[in-house]
Amino acid sequence: MIILFMITTSAGWDGLLLPILNYPPDCDANLENPGTSVKGDCGNPSVGIFFFVMYIIISFLIVVNMYIAIILENFSVATEESADPLSEDDFETFYEIWEKFDPTASQFITFAKLSDFADALEHPLRVPKPNTIELIAMDMPMVSGDRIHCLDILFAFTKRVLGDSGELDMLRQQMEERFVAANPSKVSYEPITTTLRRKQEDVSAKTIQNAYRAHLIRRGIIFKRHILANNMLENGGTNQDKKESTPSTASLPSYDSVTKPDKEKQDKSKEEWAKKEKDKNQKDEWESKC
Template sequence: MGVQLFGGRFYKCVYSGTHDRVNLTENVTNKWDCLSKNFTWENSRVNFDNVLSGYLALFQVATFKGWVEIMADASDAKEIDVQPEYETNVYILAYFVMFIIFGSFFTLNLFIGVVIDNFNQQKRILRGGGSIEMFMTDDQKKYYNAMKKMGNKKPTKALPRPRFAIARFFFDLTTNQKFDIFIMICIFLNMLCMCLEHHNQSAAYDHVLGYINNFFVAIFTVECFMKLVALNFKYFTIPWNVFDFIIVIASILGQALGEIMAKFFVNPTLLRVVRVARVGRVLRLVKGAKGIRTLLFALAVSMPALFNIGLLLFLVMFIYSIFGMSFFAYVRKSAGVTDLFNFETFPNSIIVLFQMCTTAGWSGVLQALTNDRPPDCDPTIKSPSHRGDCGNVAIAIPFLVSYLIISSLVVVNMYIAVILENFSQAQEDVQQGLTDDDYDMYYEKWQRLDPAGSQFIRFDQVSDFVDALEPPLRVPKPNHLILVAMDLPICENDRVHCVDILDSLTKYFLGTLDTPVATDSESPIDIKKDRPKDYNPITSTVKRQRETYLSQLGVSGFRLNVKRRHDQRIHREPVVERVTIDELIEFIDLETPTAESAGTQSLHN
């Protein structure tokens, strides 16, 4: 349709030196008037003279680069060999409007959607969850996803509390959550003061900001000192502490050697700005920051995949930069090819290709690389390319179009696919009710009862432990019957493993207590491999409750028989048969949980 409407109609009369359209005062109406007055009858670089040229023109329109000039030529076009007239055919712009709606907004985004959908499909296949989740119910899927989170967590040893009084005081102070919140407030206030700096500020204003900054540097230095005293050399085993230590040292040196560091290294102010990243440590403590935590979690989980996609993009850019240097290193600088954006060196090639992967300025680069005849270039200049400083239309068009399709439409949109997938997963975790923060909270509470990291606690501590947890994993007291119903495995020396408790709490929250335990061979994820060698369950809470019930039943039966015999001797009545099980149950008053009812019923049978 574009060839039928605009084929041969983008020619115009221009001045030979500037390539600008001649003024109306020249009275040029057609091709012959133009040539007779020694002007140039020139075609637009992007046109619809054939199908391939039309594809290139519409590709520029679809990417919204150089499309305004194409629409201007179309609205000015008249007949073939007739000088264009300003907006003589405005209604033809409806052609471009319709193409933008259906060709760019719909088809191009459909192409992007297909790329994202196939990327997510391949990710599910590699993750191995697609075929398994296909045959699961909704509750089983929730439990399966929770198990995957549990598999990535395990208890760690708690930092030892110092023996010296001053060190213990600093340890208790710096490990308090309120202290972390105070430091975060100081960081925000420090960032706010840094934002108050401006150009041409007065000396008094500069001194005030300097004093305020010194005050915050002193606070952060004291924090670093207290943690060093409290933790000793273990201070440097925590990455955040190493980060803070470097920032504090840089800030102190910046106060003394600020001009020297800014000249030869990096401005210390820039390092202090990076400290604001520590805010992520306390967002988990803020109940109303779930949305921010979800976004940060999606970004953090996406980082490895984004790094891999970045390597892929660099590989594509590397290949195309070598190709571009081979064919366009000596192209004359014009339009999109400048002293910085060119193919003369590898770094400059990477820069121009990185610019074009965002579709920015690629139409200008195309114009420069397709200059293949005088006066736009000089083929007589000696160069290794044997084409002077001219480009090559036959190579430039497929070179740029293929690069844009691979980099901008495929690789760059993989970034969007990764972030959307992980954000969707984070949203599902929030809607499900169990997130990584909940499991981190669980192991933080666990660390207080198991500072050595043995992964076990005593069974008599379980009730207090699950009551001390935060929602949604918390099971408030009285919780004895619930713990019995969970059927927790109990190991030797009356110990319970951390994963067993967490697995049961997860099932209790999701309402899937009847799901097989995570250690079964039929389970899709085996988390038994991380358990210690001395993990050897010998009983469970259900079995122990049954044993307790039967022992109480036996004692009560013995007492009832003794009482009957005593009554018979007093009244001199004949001895009757022993009491039955049903009579014992009526005699005693024991409450059993729902999970035990089935065991009692089987005992009767």
């Protein structure tokens, strides 16, 4: 068997066929072979030629070529798989990484974890960070609690790799069938929104809040101005009333104007008294002379 295995590749088979082609006088037909009942060392050329020809045809042309064909076919299949953007290994890797982010097998993850999950995937499904805007643009369905289903994420990432092709719907159906087969207890859910719609709602809410805040600020400024104007009007009316009810400081008499007449009266009375005394003295002096 070892010798036959050696000539399977058709190398050296003639060296084995040559002793079988011996016939008299090149051999001794009556030679004793100890341990066996066969006599002679001559071969059988017809049987040897038929055996080796058939063996070479069967072993080399059929078996070996069949192995070569199988190898080439596997190589072509591997080449085709490598040419495809996605393969079965990519989907298996997706589910393996999914188990790390969903240890309870709830089939959902929150939108807050989606960015880390997309960055943890391997090429070509990986969406490297920063990826928030790109994930929002995928418009994936969301359920209550901002949760996203496993299949919806896989479909969105697959569509990102393959694009809008005719094979996408068929691939989606196959993925659903495989997912249901691998997860018999598929959770039924009803999406209430999408990632894109949720972002639009957040932006709209922030815009409304900013506009209302600006409105309150403007309203507060106008209200303060109104109060200030009222206070100024009230203060102006009170001051006017005070001016009308009480004389101003400009109309009050000064110290000099009050004290000056008294002083003049005193000086005048002194002069009159001195004049009277002088007249009296002159009169007394005249009477004494008379």
